[in-house]
Amino acid sequence: xxxxxxxxxxxxxxxxxxxxxxxxxxxxxxxxxxxxxxxxxxxxxxxxxxxxxxxxxxxxxxxxxxxxxxxxxxxxxxxxxxxxxxxxxxxxxxxxxxxxxxxxxxxxxxxxxxxxxxxxxxxxxxxxxxxxxxxxxxxxxxxxxxxxxxxxxxxxxxxxxxxxxxxxxxxxxxx
Numbered sequence: 001x002x003x004x005x006x007x008x009x010x011x012x013x014x015x016x017x018x019x020x021x022x023x024x025x026x027x028x029x030x031x032x033x034x035x036x037x038x039x040x041x042x043x044x045x046x047x048x049x050x051x052x053x054x055x056x057x058x059x060x061x062x063x064x065x066x067x068x069x070x071x072x073x074x075x076x077x078x079x080x081x082x083x084x085x086x087x088x089x090x091x092x093x094x095x096x097x098x099x100x101x102x103x104x105x106x107x108x109x110x111x112x113x114x115x116x117x118x119x120x121x122x123x124x125x126x127x128x129x130x131x132x133x134x135x136x137x138x139x140x141x142x143x144x145x146x147x148x149x150x151x152x153x154x155x156x157x158x159x160x161x162x163x164x165x166x167x168x169x170x171x172x173x174x175x
Contacts, residue, residue, distance in 0.1 A: 005173040016155035022172030023162040043094025050090040057128045
């Protein structure tokens, strides 16, 4: 029944920290804005340390994967690697980290179907930065970041389910 679908949608959105019973364009826009703000707030004024556990995987990518990449994407990967290895005092501001992370994810997602190797390389760089960020933030914020990441992951799943064309999805409910 329609009421059951609404309750299911509400529960799914609740797992993403969103209080709504439909996934409308307005709910999506508000969720994206909310997640962006939460991540920005999480890293505002913080520093991500570029330690040896970051530099080793970056060097590994540079040595073992760079030559295998298509010529047109090598400069992109080299630029990210350079930004990391040449970070002033081996530190990135939280804002720079967030920007790099966002760009890496967007580029990896856009290349997933057409160039999975490059997408995987971009994800390795992003994951290396994420691990550095997790080690760099205060322990009290670690749990908050993990929760935020879970909610965002759940939101992406809900968003994907809602993008499948069906009569229910057009009405803003999941089936």
